[in-house]
Amino acid sequence: MFIKTIFSGFGGQGVIMMGYLLATAGMYEQKNVTCLPSYGAEVRGGTANCTVVISTEEIASPVASEPDFAVLMNNPALLFYQNQVQSGGTLFLNSSMIDSRPVRGDIEIYEIPVNDLVKPLGEERVGNMVMLGAFIKKSALVSLDTMHRVLKDTFTNRNPAMVKLNRQALLVGYDFLGP
Amino acid sequence: MAFAPFHARRSQSRSTVPKVLMRGNHVVAEAAVRAGCRFYFGYPITPQNEIPEYMSERLSKIEGGVFIQAESEIASIHMVIGASMAGGRVMTSSSGPGISLKQEGISFLSGLELPAVIVNMSRGGPGLGNIAPAQSDYFQATRGGGHGDYRTIVLAPNSGQELADLTFEAFDLADKYRTPVVILGDGMLGQMMEPVEFRPEIPIKKLPHKDWALTGAKGRPSRFIRSLILDPGEEEEHNWKLMRKYEKIAREELRWEAFAADDAKMLVVAFGTAARIAKGAVKRVREQGLKVGLIRPISLWPFPFKALRDFSKKVKHFIVFEMNMGQMVEDVRLALEGGGEVHFYGRPGGIVPTPLEVSRVITSQYYQKRLG
Amino acid sequence: MKKVFTRPKSLKSAPFHYCPGCGHSLLHRIIGEVIDEMGLQERIIGVPPAGCAVLAYNYFDIDMGEASHGRAAALATGLKRALPDRIVFTYQGDGDIAAIGTAETIHAAARGENITTIFVNNGVYGMTGGQMAPTSILGQNTTTSPGGRKEKRDGFPINLSEMLAIAKGSAYVERTAVNSPSNILKTKRAIAKAFQVQIKGAGFSLVEVLSPCPTNWKMSPVEACKWIDEVMTASFPLGVLKDFTGDKKDVH
Numbered sequence A: 001m002f003i004k005t006i007f008s009g010f011g012g013q014g015v016i017m018m019g020y021l022l023a024t025a026g027m028y029e030q031k032n033v034t035c036l037p038s039y040g041a042e043v044r045g046g047t048a049n050c051t052v053v054i055s056t057e058e059i060a061s062p063v064a065s066e067p068d069f070a071v072l073m074n075n076p077a078l079l080f081y082q083n084q085v086q087s088g089g090t091l092f093l094n095s096s097m098i099d100s101r102p103v104r105g106d107i108e109i110y111e112i113p114v115n116d117l118v119k120p121l122g123e124e125r126v127g128n129m130v131m132l133g134a135f136i137k138k139s140a141l142v143s144l145d146t147m148h149r150v151l152k153d154t155f156t157n158r159n160p161a162m163v164k165l166n167r168q169a170l171l172v173g174y175d176f177l178g179p
Numbered sequence B: 001m002a003f004a005p006f007h008a009r010r011s012q013s014r015s016t017v018p019k020v021l022m023r024g025n026h027v028v029a030e031a032a033v034r035a036g037c038r039f040y041f042g043y044p045i046t047p048q049n050e051i052p053e054y055m056s057e058r059l060s061k062i063e064g065g066v067f068i069q070a071e072s073e074i075a076s077i078h079m080v081i082g083a084s085m086a087g088g089r090v091m092t093s094s095s096g097p098g099i100s101l102k103q104e105g106i107s108f109l110s111g112l113e114l115p116a117v118i119v120n121m122s123r124g125g126p127g128l129g130n131i132a133p134a135q136s137d138y139f140q141a142t143r144g145g146g147h148g149d150y151r152t153i154v155l156a157p158n159s160g161q162e163l164a165d166l167t168f169e170a171f172d173l174a175d176k177y178r179t180p181v182v183i184l185g186d187g188m189l190g191q192m193m194e195p196v197e198f199r200p201e202i203p204i205k206k207l208p209h210k211d212w213a214l215t216g217a218k219g220r221p222s223r224f225i226r227s228l229i230l231d232p233g234e235e236e237e238h239n240w241k242l243m244r245k246y247e248k249i250a251r252e253e254l255r256w257e258a259f260a261a262d263d264a265k266m267l268v269v270a271f272g273t274a275a276r277i278a279k280g281a282v283k284r285v286r287e288q289g290l291k292v293g294l295i296r297p298i299s300l301w302p303f304p305f306k307a308l309r310d311f312s313k314k315v316k317h318f319i320v321f322e323m324n325m326g327q328m329v330e331d332v333r334l335a336l337e338g339g340g341e342v343h344f345y346g347r348p349g350g351i352v353p354t355p356l357e358v359s360r361v362i363t364s365q366y367y368q369k370r371l372g
Numbered sequence C: 001m002k003k004v005f006t007r008p009k010s011l012k013s014a015p016f017h018y019c020p021g022c023g024h025s026l027l028h029r030i031i032g033e034v035i036d037e038m039g040l041q042e043r044i045i046g047v048p049p050a051g052c053a054v055l056a057y058n059y060f061d062i063d064m065g066e067a068s069h070g071r072a073a074a075l076a077t078g079l080k081r082a083l084p085d086r087i088v089f090t091y092q093g094d095g096d097i098a099a100i101g102t103a104e105t106i107h108a109a110a111r112g113e114n115i116t117t118i119f120v121n122n123g124v125y126g127m128t129g130g131q132m133a134p135t136s137i138l139g140q141n142t143t144t145s146p147g148g149r150k151e152k153r154d155g156f157p158i159n160l161s162e163m164l165a166i167a168k169g170s171a172y173v174e175r176t177a178v179n180s181p182s183n184i185l186k187t188k189r190a191i192a193k194a195f196q197v198q199i200k201g202a203g204f205s206l207v208e209v210l211s212p213c214p215t216n217w218k219m220s221p222v223e224a225c226k227w228i229d230e231v232m233t234a235s236f237p238l239g240v241l242k243d244f245t246g247d248k249k250d251v252h
C-alpha cells in the first residue's frame, strides 16, 4: 500500500488541518505517513495545499507528483490538480464552490456540496470535516473509528466543544455519500 | 500553523499512540528543549520560521527559558556566544542567507571552544535564491564557512525521527567537545510532518557541569575565554590543540549507514533528503534485479572517508546524488582516492527529484558500465 | 472620453501579488505616479528589499537592483556615488530597515548620503509570516510575541525615523500613512518632496509610511486602516520630523 493524497483550497478552508488529521489517523493505524504542507510565499497567493502519503513501506519522498486522491475545495485547486491525478484516481470536489468539471474520463469524481451540508451545523468552519468524512468513507484509507479518536486527541485540550462539532460534521460527510 | 506543536505534546500523554505527528521544525525545537536547551536566539527566515515561533512560546513557559528574536543573524549568533560562555545549552537556527551572516560567530565559537547548536534548514541559493529545499550549503557547513582553521561537526538527518534524535546528540557532542555543531537539514525536512517519538526530557540538574563557564569568580580563581592569542607560538599551540580535538572527533564521532550494500556492484552515495529519495530509487532497481546499494553519510563532518575507501575495494562504481550541483561528490572522490569511478547526478535547489527519476539514472549507469 | 484612472507609465502591467488591502500595492502606485510626474523614469534607480516587496522590479518599469536583507542603504550609497546625477531610492520594510539594516541606515543618514528611503512600516515581518518586527507596538500579538509584545521580554518598539531625524546628515524625514485618501495624498507629496531634496543634493531623505498588513494583523482591510488611525499612530505619530531644506522650519 502506497497512497498519495493532495488537499487543496483557500487558506481559511482548513486544508492543512484535513491533511494533518488524515496523516495522524494513518499513524494511529500503524502506517508510515508523511504530511507536507505548502509554505512561505506559496501561501501568500491565498492558496494552501497539503500532500499526505500513507504507506505500509518506508516513504522515500513526501512530494506527490501523481496523487491517487485529490480533495479540492475551490476552483483554482481543480484547475491545478485535475490533470495531475493518476489514471484511475479519484477526485473529491467541493461542489458548492467549484463550477466546472474535469473533462477526463479515467478518474472517479465525487461531488460534495460542503458549504450547503455544513449550514445546518451552524458553524461554517467545520466544512473541512464534512469533506474529510466523505473522503474517508470512499477512500477507505483509515477507519471512521480511528478518525474519531484522532479528533478527540487533537481537540480535547484546545477546545472540547470542537470535538463534538467536528465529529458531527465528519458524520454528515461520511453519511452523505451513501453506503 | 499554531495548532500542531502544543496539542501534539499534550496529546502524546493522553493518546494510546507513543508517537506524535509533528512538523520537522517543531521537532527540532521540542527536541532541543528536552535536551536541556534553555536559550534560543534567532531571526526569522523561511523555511525555518517555525523553530523561533515554537521556541518563543515554549521557552516563555519554562522557568529560566530565554527566547530573543534578535535584530539580525549576526546579533543572534553573538547572543549564542554569550549564553554559551555562561554555561547554558543554547541554539540558533536559520537558512542560507542567515547562516552566511552567522559565520563570523561560528568561527569565534570554534576559536573560543564554546558549545552551541546551529540549525540550517537550507534553501536554494546563492543570494536570496528561493525558499525551496536544497543541499547547496554542504561546502559552507563542512568547510567551516568562516575564517580560520576550524571544523564544525555537521549532522545531516533525513527524517522527522532523526531530526529529534540528532538534535539530542548535537547538544551532547557540542558539550563533550566544546565545539559548535551544525544540523544541516533543508526546507523539506523542516516543513514535513512525520511521526516522531521523543526521548524523555533531561532535567537541567543532570546536565554535565562546565568547569570553564563564566559565572563570576566567587570562591575560585577568575577565568577567561578568548580566541585572540598574540604570541605566534602560543597561537600555534592553540591551533594544534584544536586539531587534536578534530582528529579525535573524526575518529570517534563518525556516523553513516549502508543499505543493500553487501552484494552491490554499484553504490549510490547521498545524504539527508536526497538519501531518502535515493533509497526509494535503490529499492526500485533492486526489484528489477540490479545489484545496487546506498551509503548515507549522517555526519558530513567528520565524513566517512575510510568506510567509502573500504567499499571501493569491492565496488568500483559510485553514483553521488545531491540536491546541488556537486559538493559532497568532492569528498567522495577524495575518499576513493581514485579507487572507483564516480558519476554525479544533481539538480540545483528548488526541485526535489522523484525516486523514479533517480532510479532511471541508476539504471542507465548500471547498463552503461555493463554491470547487468 | 477622458481617462481618469490610468496605470502610471513607470509601472509594468503585471498584476500585484500582494494580499487584498495591502499597503504595498497602494504605495507602488503612488511612487509610480510621482516618478511619472517628475519625469524620472529614465534616471531613477530603485533598490528593493528582502520583504514582501522583494519582487518590486516585477512592477516598476525602472532600473532596480536587489539588496540582501537590510543592506539597501549601503548598496544605494555605492550606486549613488558611482552615478551622482541619477536619483537613487531604497524601498524597505520595517524589519529590513529597523532591525537588520539599522547600522547601514543610520550611517547613510549620518554621512548625509544623497539618497531617498521609502520605509514601509507595517509593524510585522510580512513576508516570513507575521513575526514580531522592531516596530510592533506594545501588546501587539505576533507569531514570536505570544500573548502580545511585552517590554520586559521583547523590548520596546523602535522609532527609527525620529532617530534618523537627529542625524546631522539627514535633510528631510516625514512619517505618513496610506490608510485614507487624504493620507495617501500626503504620502504622495512627501515622496515627491524627498526626491526633490535628493535632486537638490541636500542630503539623506526618508519617508516612513504606515501601511496595512491585513493578513498578518488578522484584520479586514477596513479594520486594518482603522487600526492605523486608532492604535498605530499613537506610537508612530504622523508628520514632518525634520525639514532642513529651507522650505519649512525644522520641527525639532
Ligand SMILES: Cc1ncc(C[n+]2csc(CCOP(=O)(O)OP(=O)(O)O)c2C)c(N)n1
Pocket (backbone or CB within 6 Å): B043, B044, B045, B046, B073, B097, B098, B101, B128, C049, C050, C051, C052, C053, C068, C069, C092, C093, C094, C095, C096, C097, C120, C122, C124, C125, C126, C127, C128, C133
Ligand atoms: C539575512 C536574511 N535574513 C532573513 C531573511 C528573511 N526575510 C526575508 S524578508 C524578511 C523581513 C520582512 O519584513 P519587513 O522588512 O518588515 O517587510 P514586509 O514583508 O513586512 O514588507 C526576512 C526576515 C533574509 N532574506 N535574509
Ligand code: SF4
Pocket (backbone or CB within 6 Å): C017, C018, C019, C020, C021, C022, C023, C024, C052, C122, C126, C127, C212, C213, C214, C215, C216
Ligand atoms: S503579508 Fe502583509 S505586507 Fe505582505 S503582501 Fe500580504 S498584506 Fe502585504
Ligand SMILES: [Mg+2]
Pocket (backbone or CB within 6 Å): C093, C094, C095, C120, C121, C122, C123, C124, C125, C126, C133
Ligand atoms: Mg514589515
